[in-house]
Amino acid sequence: MLGEYRITGRRASDIAASVEAGVGSGALAPGALLPPMRELAGVLGVNPNTVAAAYRTLRERGVIETDGRRGSRVRARPATAPRDALRMEVPAGVRDLQTGNPDIALLPSLEAPLAAAARRYARAPTLYGQEPVVPELERLARAGFDADGVPAGPVAVTSGALDGIERVLSAHLRPGDAVAVEDPGWYSVLDLVPALGLRVLPMAVDDDGPVVAAVERVLAEGARALVVTTRAQNPTGAAVSADRARELRAVLARYPQVLVIDDDHGHGIVDLPPHALGGVTRSWAFVRSTAKAYGPDLRLAVLTGDAVTLDRVRGRQRLGPGWVSRLLQYAVVELWSSGAVDHVAVARAYGERRDALVAALRERGVRAHGRSGMNVWVPVADETAVVARLLTAGWVVAPGGRFRVESGPGVRVTVSGLRVAEVAELADALAAAVRPATGGRGA
Helix, strand or coil: CCCCCCCCCCCHHHHHHHHHHHHHHCCCCCCCECCCHHHHHHHHCCCHHHHHHHHHHHHHCCCEEECHHHCEEECCCCCCCCHHHCCCCCCCCCEECCCCCCCHHHCCCCHHHHHHHHHHHHHCCCCCCCCCCCHHHHHHHHHHHHHCCCCCCCEEEECCHHHHHHHHHHHHCCCCCEEEEEECCCHHHHHHHHHCCCEEEEEEEECCEECHHHHHHHHHCCEEEEEEECCCCCCCCCCCCHHHHHHHHHHHCCCCCCEEEEEECCCCCCCCCCCCCCCCCCEEEEEEECHHHHCCCCCCEEEEECHHHHHHHHHHHHCCCCCCCHHHHHHHHHHHHHCCCCHHHHHHHHHHHHHHHHHHHHHCCCCCECCCCCEEEEECCCHHHHHHHHHHHCEECEEHHHCCCCCCCEEEEECCCCCHHHHHHHHHHHHHHHCCCCCCCCC
């Protein structure tokens, strides 16, 4: 079970530290099955509750995961080695299409909005005890939600989309609970879920969002929460269509206890409307980020949801950071009020590059996905070989292993740094790299 490694300790903290030391040294390999709690308690001569407390600590730290009667195992990818760290070095003269960053040329200047925010702050500095959400930002956020058909609910502000998702999951779930996530999907969520001590249940996606049969399966398997990207899905570019949303809402209506989180990180860069799934079940949240349209360093997202969820999120936030800087909130008010970003033009710019690449690959017999956003997903037979061949040809793309749980291999190409004039050259390189077999999407 553990090979030659011996877990030691008499207190829960010592037992947990012993397991962590084994994981850190490599003596406990990813996937290693830990002894049943009673068995380990007998070996160590301690109460089984002591071992249970140690295992609970390890789950909460993201070191192990528990799957009911199947027992507890070392996580396949420890929280200390996030998927985002799996980036390739970019040699001189090689084009980097792996980052997932927006096109800097399409981002607005923050100089004037931050200056206006500073002037407003000078007139009325923020002090303890003030409301955490600036009223103007709440009004603008609510108006945007209403325009997009998002159900009514209170508004909160978090430090980006991932912070919002984490706070909502933590408000409802306990270690060991299962969360349904898109596969392939955003690597940060794939890392976050087990880091919270939760179990990942992968669900397949196609161009229209999560596949209905896959959602039905994970719900039947006991998923307590569902995280869905409304549009500009990372890495496939999927966007939940109106028809798919209707089908998924009908499925979710049979599971009113499930928490539903809509991630709208693509707000401001996509010309397709969001089709929210929230509001069908008792607990839900819709998270809207400013990062892609206004800049990754603008760490702010607005979210809405049912009253209980938002009350828990805001209550826990008060005990931590308290609030997201009102200076940043003032800046976002300025950006949204002034129309600093032409959303139609930005969506068109990304769309031209994305659609051109997908079409060029199709002409070369290579299947690719990219319905919205700034990424194109190319299914391949061998990720390592394709990435290596492309590197030799002068291009760096992201290996699909960052984004996958059970789905088939692929590579992600970020088009934000790509010029339309370069599409043919890149398509030629990709076509040459994936032959003789392109593989299946395997989602």
